[in-house]
Amino acid sequence: MKSISTYQNKKVLVVGLAKSGVAASLLLHRLGAFVTVNDWKPLSENKDAQTLLDEGIKVVCGSHPVELLDEGFEFIVKNPGIPYTNDLIKGAIEIGLPVITEVELAYQINESKMIGITGTNGKTTTTTLVHHMINADKQTVYMAGNIGTVACEVAQHVTEDETMVVELSSFQLMGIDQFNPTIAIITNIYEAHLDYHSSRNEYVEAKVAITRNQTPDDFLIVNTDQPELMDRVNFSKATIIPFSTTQILENGLYIKDDAIYFNQERVIQVEEIVLPGAHNLENILAAVGASKLSGVSNEAIYSVLTTFSGVRHRTQFVREWQGRKFYNDSKATNLLATKSALDAFHTPTILLCGGLDRGHEFDELGPYLSNVKAMVVFGQTAQKMIELGQKAGIKTIKRVEGVEQSVSVAAELSDEGDIILLSPACASWDQHPTFEVRGDIFIEQVNKL
Structure with a gap:
């Protein structure tokens, strides 16, 4: 960990706890800051704050009082x-705090090579693939961010x-200053999180901020099949490494003669890859690029792609039961993710879906329901899901209380050879704290059959 004096004897306010808030508070304390933590949950119910x-x-719990800004903090x-x-945050910005x-803290103390991965979909799969590939090459690698351990916790130990x-979300990237990964990946950009961001433009700006501080010595791996995305990163000073599933490129990552190529070097035949779904080819191309730039051998990449069958909660094969295959895609919290999951299967499918209502309509899913029985x-x-199914001509639609009840109902409706797919197209927060909890309940129920 780098020795920095940025926060020595400075008053710093940490707003919001959970894993990232706790890790940031402890790191700042270690760096010599005078830390105050503010969390909405009352102290009596707040184990993190008590720790x-x-x-x-110092902890202030139960609300986010704007009056805290009168205490002379220098950073938030x-x-x-x-x-x-x-x-509280609006007030801080207004006074120039x-x-x-x-993740900005993590970068400031980090000594290692950092690979940062963002995008609307595919972040977790790509991050996991890169981690596995580098590890298979017998290099020491750590996974952090939205997947694994909090970044500023990992950064204290890597060399x-x-x-x-x-793995980086738009929420995290809105709060960076110096942050600069050696290799950055943007998997794709679609409309998402507009309940958090003020506009689509703000959301996209947050995503492309991953390359804001990169130099010509750094690399940006980016999806050239998305013209909007390519336009939005044209300011980047990084060396651009494009990837495409539809074009044969002079350089970068592409598919030719049913094989994956990196800078005109064949890496692996597509048919040898275990991970299902055409959408995953984008993630694989990006991961191969980051791995090759990290000196990983084709042998290590091959060993991962011929064995890796998916990330937990992302089109994850759970079990085969009486000829039915169950897949957990609880991480599909938006339309695009569910489209991709449905597009990956070409046999009769029973779709388990629904969740938090963010005001979206689901008509875009209609064309992807052709295999849904x-x-x-x-x-x-x-x-809304019932109406969607009716428009698509699906005759059997059952409404249940939650994902726990959905498994046995789906099993009753299914026949041998069917796919039973949990791909909600919605966030989980109406019934579950996270998509992981929702997915774990699904897995538990499947294993009880």
């Missing part, structure tokens, strides 16, 4: 989940001859 209090860190570290519309997220692979719906969007 920090035991460490000698914001939990990514807290929106910029929060009155720097507001950062913990200059190691690699840190970080039945739907099991739940959550706030259940009625």
